[in-house]
Amino acid sequence: MNHMLVRKALLWSVVALTILAATACRSKFEGTYSNANGSIMLEVKSGGKASLTIMGETAECTYTVDGNQLTVDCKGDKTVFTRHDDESLTGPPGSMIGALRKSK
Numbered sequence: 020m021n022h023m024l025v026r027k028a029l030l031w032s033v034v035a036l037t038i039l040a041a042t043a044c045r046s047k048f049e050g051t052y053s054n055a056n057g058s059i060m061l062e063v064k065s066g067g068k069a070s071l072t073i074m075g076e077t078a079e080c081t082y083t084v085d086g087n088q089l090t091v092d093c094k095g096d097k098t099v100f101t102r103h104d105d106e107s108l109t110g111p112p113g114s115m116i117g118a119l120r121k122s123k
Contacts, residue, residue, distance in 0.1 A: 048082075048089050052108050052119035061091065061100075061108070061119055071098075 053060040060072040080093040100108040110116030
């Protein structure tokens, strides 16, 4: 009986840690980011959904995360953002996107 309680406790610990890890990875990027003049806004939502607004035009998108890279896919047009320690995102080098700051 004691052995069974230990197994059950271990199983629940593994489940809880898995959920915590998955939540931590997602919440790292979730939020609203925009550039200095507000002409570009990226809203990263739960469930792999995002929306990208550029000069008033909004596209519904999906995203994936790989480390500090956020790949946003808007109808096949993929943009890779890099997350920095200050929680800002930058688009690909040479792109018009530049730095996006996260709203608090």
